[in-house]
Amino acid sequence: MATVFACPACGKTVSAEAEAGAExxxxxxxxSVRVPPPGMETAALEVEPRSSGMAVxxxxxxxxxxxxxxxxxxxxxxxxxxxxxxxxxxHPLRFGGRGYAVAGxxxxxxxxxxxxxxxxxxxxxxxxxxxxxMKAVCSANQRRVGQAMYIYAQDPPFCFPxxxxxxxxxxxxxxxxxxxxxxxxxxxxxxxxxxxxLWSLIRGQYAAPTDFICPDxxxxxxxxxxxxxxxxxxxxxNLSYSYQxxxxxDRRCIGTKSEPTFPILAxxxxxxxxxxxxxIMTDRASGSCGNSTNHSNRLGQWVVFQDGHVSxxxxxxxxxxxxxxxxxxxPRGRDxxxxxxxxxxxxxxxxxxxxxxxTRGTCNLGGKSDACLVP
Numbered sequence: 001m002a003t004v005f006a007c008p009a010c011g012k013t014v015s016a017e018a019e020a021g022a023e024x025x026x027x028x029x030x031x032s033v034r035v036p037p038p039g040m041e042t043a044a045l046e047v048e049p050r051s052s053g054m055a056v057x058x059x060x061x062x063x064x065x066x067x068x069x070x071x072x073x074x075x076x077x078x079x080x081x082x083x084x085x086x087x088x089x090x091h092p093l094r095f096g097g098r099g100y101a102v103a104g105x106x107x108x109x110x111x112x113x114x115x116x117x118x119x120x121x122x123x124x125x126x127x128x129x130x131x132x133x134m135k136a137v138c139s140a141n142q143r144r145v146g147q148a149m150y151i152y153a154q155d156p157p158f159c160f161p162x163x164x165x166x167x168x169x170x171x172x173x174x175x176x177x178x179x180x181x182x183x184x185x186x187x188x189x190x191x192x193x194x195x196x197x198l199w200s201l202i203r204g205q206y207a208a209p210t211d212f213i214c215p216d217x218x219x220x221x222x223x224x225x226x227x228x229x230x231x232x233x234x235x236x237x238n239l240s241y242s243y244q245x246x247x248x249x250d251r252r253c254i255g256t257k258s259e260p261t262f263p264i265l266a267x268x269x270x271x272x273x274x275x276x277x278x279x280i281m282t283d284r285a286s287g288s289c290g291n292s293t294n295h296s297n298r299l300g301q302w303v304v305f306q307d308g309h310v311s312x313x314x315x316x317x318x319x320x321x322x323x324x325x326x327x328x329x330x331p332r333g334r335d336x337x338x339x340x341x342x343x344x345x346x347x348x349x350x351x352x353x354x355x356x357x358x359t360r361g362t363c364n365l366g367g368k369s370d371a372c373l374v375p
Contacts, residue, residue, distance in 0.1 A: 007033050020037040171362060299314065
């Protein structure tokens with residue numbers, strides 16, 4: 001005659017054709033159980049569940065992970081909690097502590113999330129790799145150049161470096177890295193050179209040649225011995241940054257009284273120095289967003305604004321804001337610092353880049369609000 005009783009391991013009903021005291025295997029959980037004597041078939045159901053040490057350990061690890069900000073300890077708590085919960089669910093009369101297990105998993109997750117939020121809030125750039133040591137040096141270099149411009153502009157006419165005169169022709173012509181004119185003094189009516197404007201900060205001892213080098217690039221600083229003898233950078237390898245073109249007849253020079261949020265210096269223009277040959281709109285629609293090539297993966301660029309503050313911009317749309325009609329083409333509603341726009345008053349849609357032809361270039365601004373940093 002079969003004896004029906006409750007398995008003390010899993011709590012399920014077991015039917016066994018065996019004498020009292022005989023050991024049989026539970027067909028449900030597989031544990032070895034002893035057949036109870038007549039009248040004691042349900043005695044196993046009265047056994048109190050025992051707390052699981054694994055579940056308690058999960059809770060302890062989770063709590064310590066939160067207090068000590070140690071995500072690895074929190075991960076241990078998550079693993080132990082999951083295992084303890086599953087074991088208690090399969091053998092409820094042998095193992096308890098499911099509440100401890102759930103709390104351990106929760107605290108473990110909380111320790112991981114807490115550290116993530118701390119990094120995001122306190123060091124957001126560090127979390128995304130924007131402030132690696134080299135990028136931090138790049139930011140500091142550009143900040144020093146911006147400060148040098150302010151010192152340079154303390155005397156009348158209170159303008160940032162601009163050695164030439166505004167061109168009467170609306171051709172946007174500029175000179176870049178021409179070794180034949182490197183030893184010539186500043187000009188007032190010839191083709192201007194934004195690179196010579198920046199070199200004037202070095203020549204006037206407002207900044208050092210190393211301040212113009214981004215350590216994320218292969219550029220090298222110009223030898224200090226060449227500073228007194230020359231009036232411009234020798235080659236593109238001596239300059240990692242782009243400077244605002246100021247010689248368009250539609251705008252005045254930039255100075256201490258200009259719009260504070262106007263960009264004046266940034267990582268190199270990707271179309272003039274970065275070697276980007278794809279169409280501008282294709283490049284901007286890609287994951288690179290039309291950013292400078294100075295930094296790895298083209299995640300963004302450091303930009304110096306007129307008031308001297310430096311900001312890491314994830315997109316080149318960092319210029320002055322525009323009107324509603326422009327926002328249809330440019331959702332961010334800000335001017336692209338590396339391209340020009342038509343003189344319609346709209347924000348730069350980013351489809352017209354300045355061009356270089358040998359040692360000459362063109363940069364036709366679309367108006368006073370148009371920012372275009374060259375070379």
